[in-house]
Amino acid sequence: MGDAIVLLREKRIGWGGLGDAIRALRDCEVLGDYEERELTFVIRGLRQHRAITDFTLLDDHRILVIRRGLPDLVIYIGSEYQPTAHSVRSAIDRFGQFDIFAATNPNSDPTVEATEVAELGEIRVLKWRETLAALHK
Incomplete structure (x- = not known):
């Protein structure tokens, strides 16, 4: 896709x-x-990020990010106002495994349950600013 x-x-x-x-x-x-506004916003942020050498759209919600000197990551783009455990489970069911659930809504506040469910699958739920910072690590 x-x-x-x-x-x-x-x-x-x-x-x-x-x-x-x-x-x-x-x-x-x-x-x-x-x-599409959300994807355009995310792509702009990734293009301007110094740790990223390239990225590939896997589908309309996941992006494979290739980082300079660091392992590749798959980022799921979630624009929900408040990502919940259900949001994370649904994303995994529909799109398979990814490394980061990036909550891109600027007012986003993922629930504790969303973070806990994600951690069981070795996924991090991060706000967009936190996602950009995590790309350096």
């Missing part, structure tokens, strides 16, 4: 859910100019 997203972006073809379609119709003169 990641390859499909990359191809759509290269060809300037908008993609996303119903909400994305409504935003594209409202905000863009050319629908192909629309980019």
Whole structure:
């Protein structure tokens, strides 16, 4: 799926859910100019990060991050307001294993239960700023 997203972006073809379609119709003169906001925000942060040499979109929620002199990581992008144990379990069920559940909503406050469930699977639940800091380690 990641390859499909990359191809759509290269060809300037908008993609996303119903909400994305409504935003594209409202905000863009050319629908192909629309980019999914959350992923665009995350990609910008990863491109500007000094510890990252490259990254690959695996699908619409996971990114393989290649770091300079450090092991690769798979980051799950979660934009929920308050990630819960259910959010983490659902992400694992749907997308498989990853290293970090990145809560990208700036007001995000993951629950204690979300962190505990994640730790059982050797996953860290981090806010976006914490995720960026963790990429150095």
